[in-house]
Every structure is written in C-alpha cells, then in structure tokens.
Amino acid sequence: MTKTNGIPARLAALKTTPTQKLKNQWRDLFDSEPPPYNRRYLESRLAYRIQELAYGGLKPETIKRLERLGEELDGGDRAKSRKRADHSDKPITGTRLLRE
Numbered sequence: 001m002t003k004t005n006g007i008p009a010r011l012a013a014l015k016t017t018p019t020q021k022l023k024n025q026w027r028d029l030f031d032s033e034p035p036p037y038n039r040r041y042l043e044s045r046l047a048y049r050i051q052e053l054a055y056g057g058l059k060p061e062t063i064k065r066l067e068r069l070g071e072e073l074d075g076g077d078r079a080k081s082r083k084r085a086d087h088s089d090k091p092i093t094g095t096r097l098l099r100e
Contacts, residue, residue, distance in 0.1 A: 007050060007051065007054050007055075010050055011047050011050060011051070014043045014046055014047055015043065019039055019042070022034075022039065022042045022043065022046060023042070025046055026042060026045075026046060029046065029049045029050070029053070030049065
C-alpha cells in the first residue's frame with residue numbers, strides 16, 4: 001500500500017469532520033494554531049495541505065513565475081496589492097446609500 005492510497009478518503013472525510021477535529025488536524029499539518037476563519041476555509045486549506053504532503057507542492061519554476069507575475073501587477077509593493085483587493089474607495093455591491 002502506498003502512502004497516497006488513503007488520500008481521497010481523507011479528503012472526503014473533511015466534510016463531515018467536526019470543526020474541533022479540523023482544528024486539531026490543522027495543528028498537526030501546519031505546526032501552528034488554526035486561523036479564526038470559517039469552516040469552509042479550514043476544509044479547503046487542509047485538503048490542499050494533505051495533497052501537498054502526499055503528492056508534492058508547486059514546482060520551483062511555478063513559484064518563481066507566480067512571484068514574477070505578482071511583481072508585474074504591483075511592483076512588489078504588498079500594500080498596493082492589498083489596496084487594489086480592498087476597493088476601499090467604493091462601497092460593496094448591494095450597499096444602499098441614504099441621504100439625511
């Protein structure tokens with residue numbers, strides 16, 4: 001039996017695993033405390049990490065390419081990329097503006 005045989009079953013089990021057990025898995029797989037995000041986030045990140053450990057992560061060439069693309073977008077300025085993601089100058093869709 002190879003170490004990757006049980007991966008599909010582990011991934012499927014994430015959907016029905018209690019949240020506290022997901023947080024325990026997070027501690028085991030990431031060696032850190034789980035973030036205070038919702039359950040769906042924990043499931044998706046755990047699924048990625050399980051597969052990453054079993055099958056390997058991104059190739060170094062892919063990581064370099066992603067970093068290069070990110071720098072092309074924001075010139076390496078993390079604050080600039082966050083501002084673009086925030087769209088803090090515009091209200092979110094569905095916002096109702098009322099005149100007083």
